[in-house]
Amino acid sequence: MENIESIMDAIEKYLDEKEDLRERSIKACRNIIRHSRKAIQKMHKNENIEAANDLEKALAELTEIHSLLKDRHNDLLYTGFMENAYRELSEGFCLLSILQDENLPQPEDLNVTSSSYLLSLGDVVGELRRLTLDCIRNNRYDEAEEFFRKMEKIYISLLRFDYPSGMISIKKTQDNCRVLIEKTRGDLTVALCNRKIEEKLSRLEKPLKEKTEESKKEDVEDLNIDRVW
Structure with a gap:
């Protein structure tokens, strides 16, 4: 047992290194999440260039963490904080x-797992709903319909995956997407129906307005005192 101390020293060194990298990874993940959320907020303000800059910062942090963990501590790459x-x-x-x-990025280009990529597409459906509602409020119905079609396309794509929750917990995401799509379908249908009603009322209003103006003009002419005398 003369070598027990050297064995313990090696294990302790390994675990100390792992603990240090774990703490650095957690901090980096917080930065990645913060940059990503800021980018999404900017996209809703139509600030796509600024959003792209934030995403590049997040990707740079993730790339650095990957390079630190992939050789000796790659098990940390699949922890909960990394998946988030x-x-x-x-x-x-x-x-x-x-x-x-543009085409969607590949998971490997982003250094992310397949499961996190699929779940993120479910989150994208929620963001597309927000964009759809913004378009409806601003009377941009064609854009709203286009965003809705993309929501449906993502949802249909996600339905392909039917695996045990131990592999990927996607059932809840699929259910949430279905609920969001049905709500958005209802909102969009009501908005489009209201637009059609407004257009028909507008077409009816114009001749009625012209007829009313003609009627007023005739009344004024009838009351013209010069004509009476």
């Missing part, structure tokens, strides 16, 4: 791609 960061980052990049009418 992956999900927020993926959501931001996917939403930006949709707004810029």
Whole structure:
């Protein structure tokens, strides 16, 4: 047992290193989540360039953490705090791609897991609902319908995945997407019906207004005192 101390020293060194990297990873994940959420907020303000800058900062942090963990402590790459960061980052990049009418980024390009990527697409559906409602409020119905179609496309794509929750817990995300889509469908349908009613009323209002003005003009002419005398 003369070597027990050297064994303990090596294990202690390994665990100290792992603890240090874990703390650094947690801090980096907080930054990744913060940058990603700021980017999403900016996208809703149509500040896509600034949003892209925030996402690049988040991706740079994630890339650095990956390089530190992948060799000796790659098990930390699959912890809960890392998955949360992956999900927020993926959501931001996917939403930006949709707004810029580009192809979605690949999971491996973002250094994220497949499960976090799929779950992030469910979150994107929620952001697209917000954008749809914003368009409805501003009478941009064509854009609203386009965002809604993208919501449906993502939802249909997610329905392909039917795996045990131990592999990927996606059932709740699928259910949430379905609820959001049905609510948005109702909101959009009501808005479009109201628009049609307003257009018909506007078409009816114009001839009625013209007829009323003609009637007033005739009344004035009838009351013209010169004509009476």
